[in-house]
Amino acid sequence: MAKLALRSLCRKFGGVAAVDDFNLELQAGEFVSLLGPSGCGKTTTLRMIAGFIPPSAGTIEMDGKLLSSPSLTVPPERRRMSMIFQSYAIWPNMTVAQNVGFGLQVRKLPSAEIARKVDAILDTVHMGHLRARYPAELSGGQQQRVALARAIVVRPDVLLLDEPLSNLDANLREEMRFEIRRLHDEFKITTVYVTHDQAEAMVTSDRIAVMNQGRIEQVDAPFAIYNRPRTRFVAGFIGRTNFLEGKRAGDEIGFDGFSVKASLFADAQRFGAQVVLSIRPQAIGLTTREPSAANGSWWIAGRVTQRAYLGEVWDYTVAPAGAPAGGSTPLRVSAPPTTMVETGAAVWLEIDPADVAYIP
Amino acid sequence: MSRVEPAGDLGVPLQRAGLALRLRALDRTLLLWLVLAAVLVFLVVNPLLRLVLTSFQAADSGAFTLANYAAAYGRPRYVQALWNSLVMGAAVSALCVLFAVPMAWAISRTDMPAKHLVRLGVFGAFVTPPYLGAIGWILLAGPNAGWLNRVWVALTGADSGLFDIYSFPGLVFIIAIYSFPYVFIFTNAALDIVSSEMEDAANILGAGMLRTTWKVTLPMVLPAILGGVIVSFLEAIALFGSPALIALPARFNVVTTQLWQFFSSPVRVEVAAAYAMPLLAVTVALFWLQLLLTRRKGYVALTGKGGERRLIRLGRLRFVMLGYCLLIVALAVFLPYLALSQAAFTRAWGQGLSFANLSLANFQYILFEHHTAQQSVINSFIYATWTACLAVGLAVAIAYIVNRQLLPFARVLGFLCMAPFVIPGIVLAIGFYAAYAPPPLALYGTAAILVLAFTTRFLPIAYANASAAMRSFNPEMEEAVRILGGSRLTALRRVIAPLLKRSLIGAWLLVFIPATRELSAAIFLYGPNTRTMSVMLFDLSEEGNFEHLAALGLLLLVATVAIVALGYRAIGRDFMLRGGS
Numbered sequence: 001m002a003k004l005a006l007r008s009l010c011r012k013f014g015g016v017a018a019v020d021d022f023n024l025e026l027q028a029g030e031f032v033s034l035l036g037p038s039g040c041g042k043t044t045t046l047r048m049i050a051g052f053i054p055p056s057a058g059t060i061e062m063d064g065k066l067l068s069s070p071s072l073t074v075p076p077e078r079r080r081m082s083m084i085f086q087s088y089a090i091w092p093n094m095t096v097a098q099n100v101g102f103g104l105q106v107r108k109l110p111s112a113e114i115a116r117k118v119d120a121i122l123d124t125v126h127m128g129h130l131r132a133r134y135p136a137e138l139s140g141g142q143q144q145r146v147a148l149a150r151a152i153v154v155r156p157d158v159l160l161l162d163e164p165l166s167n168l169d170a171n172l173r174e175e176m177r178f179e180i181r182r183l184h185d186e187f188k189i190t191t192v193y194v195t196h197d198q199a200e201a202m203v204t205s206d207r208i209a210v211m212n213q214g215r216i217e218q219v220d221a222p223f224a225i226y227n228r229p230r231t232r233f234v235a236g237f238i239g240r241t242n243f244l245e246g247k248r249a250g251d252e253i254g255f256d257g258f259s260v261k262a263s264l265f266a267d268a269q270r271f272g273a274q275v276v277l278s279i280r281p282q283a284i285g286l287t288t289r290e291p292s293a294a295n296g297s298w299w300i301a302g303r304v305t306q307r308a309y310l311g312e313v314w315d316y317t318v319a320p321a322g323a324p325a326g327g328s329t330p331l332r333v334s335a336p337p338t339t340m341v342e343t344g345a346a347v348w349l350e351i352d353p354a355d356v357a358y359i360p
Numbered sequence: 361m362s363r364v365e366p367a368g369d370l371g372v373p374l375q376r377a378g379l380a381l382r383l384r385a386l387d388r389t390l391l392l393w394l395v396l397a398a399v400l401v402f403l404v405v406n407p408l409l410r411l412v413l414t415s416f417q418a419a420d421s422g423a424f425t426l427a428n429y430a431a432a433y434g435r436p437r438y439v440q441a442l443w444n445s446l447v448m449g450a451a452v453s454a455l456c457v458l459f460a461v462p463m464a465w466a467i468s469r470t471d472m473p474a475k476h477l478v479r480l481g482v483f484g485a486f487v488t489p490p491y492l493g494a495i496g497w498i499l500l501a502g503p504n505a506g507w508l509n510r511v512w513v514a515l516t517g518a519d520s521g522l523f524d525i526y527s528f529p530g531l532v533f534i535i536a537i538y539s540f541p542y543v544f545i546f547t548n549a550a551l552d553i554v555s556s557e558m559e560d561a562a563n564i565l566g567a568g569m570l571r572t573t574w575k576v577t578l579p580m581v582l583p584a585i586l587g588g589v590i591v592s593f594l595e596a597i598a599l600f601g602s603p604a605l606i607a608l609p610a611r612f613n614v615v616t617t618q619l620w621q622f623f624s625s626p627v628r629v630e631v632a633a634a635y636a637m638p639l640l641a642v643t644v645a646l647f648w649l650q651l652l653l654t655r656r657k658g659y660v661a662l663t664g665k666g667g668e669r670r671l672i673r674l675g676r677l678r679f680v681m682l683g684y685c686l687l688i689v690a691l692a693v694f695l696p697y698l699a700l701s702q703a704a705f706t707r708a709w710g711q712g713l714s715f716a717n718l719s720l721a722n723f724q725y726i727l728f729e730h731h732t733a734q735q736s737v738i739n740s741f742i743y744a745t746w747t748a749c750l751a752v753g754l755a756v757a758i759a760y761i762v763n764r765q766l767l768p769f770a771r772v773l774g775f776l777c778m779a780p781f782v783i784p785g786i787v788l789a790i791g792f793y794a795a796y797a798p799p800p801l802a803l804y805g806t807a808a809i810l811v812l813a814f815t816t817r818f819l820p821i822a823y824a825n826a827s828a829a830m831r832s833f834n835p836e837m838e839e840a841v842r843i844l845g846g847s848r849l850t851a852l853r854r855v856i857a858p859l860l861k862r863s864l865i866g867a868w869l870l871v872f873i874p875a876t877r878e879l880s881a882a883i884f885l886y887g888p889n890t891r892t893m894s895v896m897l898f899d900l901s902e903e904g905n906f907e908h909l910a911a912l913g914l915l916l917l918v919a920t921v922a923i924v925a926l927g928y929r930a931i932g933r934d935f936m937l938r939g940g941s
């Protein structure tokens with residue numbers, strides 16, 4: 001049985017569906033991210049799980065018991081969950097230790113045990129030395145750690161995180177991503193994590209649910225989300241990509257001025273008459289030497305029209321050779337810094353068919 | 361998947377989500393919210409409704425009639441009183457502009473010295489109860505014995521004094537000298553956000569200082585000045601104390617004194633209700649107009665707090681400006697308080713300041729000998745305490761409901777909280793009388809009706825403060841409590857209340873202070889045992905014993921100053937400035 005199950009969940013605000021037919025099951029101890037652009041309904045979904053808003057349709061169940069339905073919503077305080085808020089919501093009138101101990105106090109634990117648990121969790125998040133401080137005396141990252149400790153110390157059934165890192169600067173954000181995953185590995189709390197930052201979702205999650213306009217586009221492990229996007233939205237939202245749109249005729253897929261044999265691709269039998277392929281810029285090799293013989297790769301001849309040096313990579317724009325002027329979409333290629341080619345040079349692009357994702 | 365499990369404390373088994381369980385899962389606090397909404401209907405809606413209904417009902421049968429209106433407007437002198445109020449309001453507004461605008465400009469835009477002193481004086485005028493000031497001015501400018509007249513006679517050898525406070529101009533003057541702070545506050549705030557760059561732009565194009573002020577600066581703050589004018593106009597026509605002290609002896613009436621006469625035996629509440637309608641209508645209409653003015657934001661708010669501000673150098677003129685400001689402050693605060701103190705500490709105020717004349721007997725009499733004065737002091741502070749607690753408590757609860765949108769039509773509740781703002785105290789009192797004096801409640805003459813009327817009257821102050829505090833409060837603070845297992849009430853107790861403590865104490869004081877001195881509602885609702893200090897002052901003035909009157913007035917003032925000082929110490933000195941209105 002799933003730990004947490006969201007079934008056909010729907011939430012309307014004034015007739016507009018913010019969340020629409022949302023289905024997701026989390027196994028116990030699983031870490032799932034809701035990833036999507038702002039306004040896609042991810043925070044609304046999270047707040048429905050927390051019990052702050054009731055669904056317009058559908059249900060939320062935990063351990064097989066109903067938590068939310070349009071007619072009945074168990075209030076947040078009776079759900080045994082924890083949540084980390086975008087603003088951290090650290091109470092400024094309490095010290096770090098009082099903040100962290102609050103949930104235990106509400107659960108009426110003996111004070112000696114509260115003190116012990118608070119000390120232990122503060123040590124875990126490296127905040128033990130600041131236990132007597134007030135939140136106004138803490139940095140953003142430290143407040144974030146207090147919020148984490150406060151949420152984890154009660155050992156919730158489900159931990160909810162609402163864009164917890166969006167108010168931190170870039171370096172700290174990177175550090176905290178790993179911190180959140182480390183704490184999850186240590187405590188194995190079933191977690192729902194809302195973010196619009198794909199890197200955050202990739203680092204922290206067991207699975208990622210990509211959302212768009214209130215609906216789930218795809219739920220998969222980070223590797224599959226990136227390498228096997230199932231919709232055009234997912235391919236475009238997670239990382240950069242090149243979309244190639246072509247027409248299939250027999251074994252031949254014709255693009256704008258160039259073509260490829262469908263038999264190159266393992267899953268060619270799925271291809272329809274209209275074919276959309278997604279190819280990541282870093283999955284494309286770039287060389288100035290003409291390829292000797294077919295080696296199972298897909299070769300495209302072209303000409304560099306633009307280039308930019310980004311330090312870690314070269315960012316080339318290549319127009320396929322056979323394409324009519326201004327016709328086909330040029331391909332973006334990420335090449336290693338050592339691969340230096342002048343603008344206007346003739347190049348060959350090498351693509352491993354296994355790296356090409358077919359978008360149904 | 362939906363295997364039935366025994367009902368734990370968490371969640372509800374899928375198959376058994378019956379009505380009882382649904383109710384249990386509902387917020388238990390919902391009931392509390394509904395009760396609060398009912399209280400609001402009791403305090404605001406019902407009195408107003410009954411006011412309007414009563415005005416159309418025959419006194420004995422309760423049948424529909426227009427006779428009350430015929431009686432209220434049937435005599436020329438009743439209509440004359442209405443007209444008097446309008447003229448008085450207009451004259452007061454004009455005088456307020458004359459007093460306040462130059463002062464506000466000098467303080468905000470020029471290098472006039474001693475600004476702090478002037479500000480303090482304006483603040484003093486603002487916190488002085490108008491009827492107390494009026495008593496001071498009776499001592500100063502009473503037709504024969506007033507100090508100013510005696511000085512005039514002594515200096516010029518004239519037969520009679522120069523001033524007669526018991527006159528229409530006298531009334532206009534003593535109302536204006538205590539309501540000009542409204543115009544001052546509005547104008548000053550607007551001038552403070554006009555960027556110097558605006559003026560520089562005019563200077564660059566060749567306009568001189570005076571021309572710039574006249575053509576650029578003042579037009580930009582005109583909406584603010586108009587806003588202040590409207591407020592002071594409404595203050596003037598709704599005021600009861602000063603007109604009762606001045607107009608009644610001078611043998612003319614304004615709306616409020618006429619209303620009071622409809623209430624003196626026999627009580628004709630139906631006629632009073634009918635007669636109150638124009639006052640209510642004018643107030644509502646003008647507040648609406650003011651809302652439109654501020655909605656447009658003038659030109660000022662658009663520029664924001666942009667740019668550096670430089671003060672205009674006045675040269676020698678700055679001493680002239682200071683003289684003008686100090687004259688007004690003296691008229692509003694210094695002279696009347698001097699006269700009041702002199703009267704309070706002497707056996708007979710007319711005999712001047714001699715050592716033999718000095719005495720504490722007046723305070724002794726007021727506090728310990730007079731049969732009701734001591735009780736009235738105690739009453740005032742008890743009622744004000746209740747009022748402040750009820751108003752702030754109610755305001756916080758409603759601001760919370762509105763802010764969190766806990767109930768459908770929550771905005772209506774917020775609107776009802778602010779509605780008493782546009783109801784003159786005297787009209788509210790008549791509504792309360794009509795609604796709760798008759799059986800079944802029969803509250804007339806009880807402490808309860810006074811406290812409830814005060815609570816309604818000052819609810820907008822409490823609500824405006826509570827609502828601002830609530831808006832500045834991130835709801836996630838509270839959601840964090842709830843997701844960790846605390847109820848709404850836990851959140852209120854452990855997080856919201858501690859964080860909002862300062863603003864709420866401020867709101868409490870802002871209700872408490874005017875409640876200690878409320879007159880225009882109290883005068884209609886008090887009974888033999890529920891006199892307040894303000895009613896007592898009014899009674900003493902009818903007895904004509906100004907020494908006792910002055911002593912009681914000073915007591916009221918000292919108590920207020922002490923409370924304000926406590927407020928300063930507790931929560932910082934800016935709490936009066938963030939005032940609700």
